[in-house]
Amino acid sequence: MKKMHSRELGLVLAQQLLGVEDLHYGLWDADLELKLGNLAVAQQRYNDMLIANLPRPEREVRVLDIGCGTGHSRIFRSQSAGAATT
Numbered sequence: 001m002k003k004m005h006s007r008e009l010g011l012v013l014a015q016q017l018l019g020v021e022d023l024h025y026g027l028w029d030a031d032l033e034l035k036l037g038n039l040a041v042a043q044q045r046y047n048d049m050l051i052a053n054l055p056r057p058e059r060e061v062r063v064l065d066i067g068c069g070t071g072h073s074r075i076f077r078s079q080s081a082g083a084a085t086t
Contacts, residue, residue: 011070021072022047047073051080060084 026042063085065074074085
């Protein structure tokens with residue numbers, strides 16, 4: 001059996017146990033109760049905030065995502081804002 005790296009295990013555990021695709025803490029504010037059940041909502045809020053703050057120039061936007069975990073946030077930015085991500 002192939003040994004799984006601890007980082008890969010963390011990704012799998014987050015996906016399976018928490019039902020989330022992102023590996024960041026999200027964006028929490030006063031109107032969102034701080035509880036595990038709201039983690040996916042907070043993560044989506046964070047992704048939405050990133051999209052809202054990307055510049056909208058006439059030319060293509062490029063975003064470098066370092067340590068993107070599952071890649072879900074990177075894919076979301078590409079699809080939502082048309083940003084070329086690496």
